[in-house]
Amino acid sequence: MKLNKQKTALALLAVTTLWGCAPTEEEKKQKEEEEKNRPSISLQSVGTITEPVNGATSFPTTVSLSKTAAAKVTVQYAITPLTASGGSDFEVKTGLIEIPAGTLNADIDVTVYGDNVDENDEKFIISLSSPTNANMGNASQVITIMA
Known part of the structure; x- marks a missing residue:
């Protein structure tokens, strides 16, 4: 051969x-x-918010780290319906949030709409996914809109 x-x-x-x-x-x-040494990233509890009589109300939802990170931390977020109607009860949106190196938190602005309709309480969810430079902690929060 x-x-x-x-x-x-x-x-x-x-x-x-x-x-x-x-x-x-x-x-x-x-x-x-x-x-193991990375911080964990979590959504802070919001719980219940009161629906405005009419118009829109925005409020911050805090995303926090368990400890500061040496590098910028990023995480994807999504605000989606459960029993609330996206677009008429709250703003549906997705995005990327950044927490600069050396800091502990950043906010996602959430908008709720008033509709002058007598209705039951409604719910939507904020979810986190795909973190960089952090481990996932509490990845979601259900928010109740009190009518």
């Missing part, structure tokens, strides 16, 4: 290169330690 030296050398180079791509045990432990 005759071997092609160039193809053999290329195959060995490829195997050697790929072998070096896998993280070492030390790198795995370091990554686990970094993840």
Whole structure:
């Protein structure tokens, strides 16, 4: 059997290169330690808000870290309906919130609309997802609009 030296050398180079791509045990432990030391990010409890008689009312919902982070923390958020009607009872929206390095919190502005209709209490939810430089803590809050 005759071997092609160039193809053999290329195959060995490829195997050697790929072998070096896998993280070492030390790198795995370091990554686990970094993840354990990250702050957790959570939504603070809002609970119940009173529906305005008419017009719109905005209020802040605080997103907080368990401790300051050395790097900027980001997290996606979504405000979506449960029993409340998106667009007529509250503003449906999604976005990205940033907490600068060295700080503990930032706010999401939530808008509730008054509709002059006698109705039962209604609910919507604020959810967090996909944090960077933080671990997920309390990822959602149900908010009740008292009619």
